[in-house]
Amino acid sequence: MIKLLLLLAAVCSNLKHWLYRLGNEYVSLTGGWQARAWTGNGAVYTATAPGLTKNAGNMVIGMPNTYSSGKSGVVEILNNVDLTPYTTLRVKVNLAIGGCSAVSGADGKQLIYLVCAADRSASNKWTSSSIYKALSQVFTHTSTSAFNASNAEYTLDVSGVNQAVDVFFGLVWKQQAAGSTITILEVELI
């Protein structure tokens, strides 16, 4: 019976792995989490490291700049992780998104992506099809009104990713009337 339970636990442990949950960065697997200046499009957005505050139960990404030109950065794991055993990346976040500038033509926006990429070079853009292995633009905000959400869940199909890759939140923010935060609660490979 004990062997059966151990086998069941082993099988279950292979089905899903946390990359982040409630303050645990799962460092042995991820190497930890960091913010980095890496742009999704260097011709449009200046590479800028977002803020990253690590709390006891969550991590808070900050996009602080208001009434400024477009910026882009990532919050990523330090180690590449082999996604071969997994099919889905799932994240749970709280959103506190500031409204965009009301100035006509400002093209204000906040964009959130989930991305897997084998190449971390900041000389490339992570939205290039030669760089990412899987990418989803999971959140788009262009309204002058603020937006808030709790326990929002987003997923990315990683069933075609059969190698070790960087896993990250890709971020874009431009002409915000107020700063924005993304509170990371959970990041999970299934």
Added chain:
Amino acid sequence: MKKVYIDAVDFTCHETPGEGRFEHEAEYLDDNETHVESFRYIPEGYVYTRASDGEQFSGLMVTRLE
């Protein structure tokens, strides 16, 4: 951005038009991308159902197939 033809069922990308495909300007495929058949592209507003387990994913999402 590259013009591709996307299969309406499985959202695989193709270089040429064909039955069951719709034309799309793919923002996240490079102009010089020569292997568009290596990608699944789900445009914004579309939903892809993964055949292996029925999991649904909302666009905009792009994945390599290999």
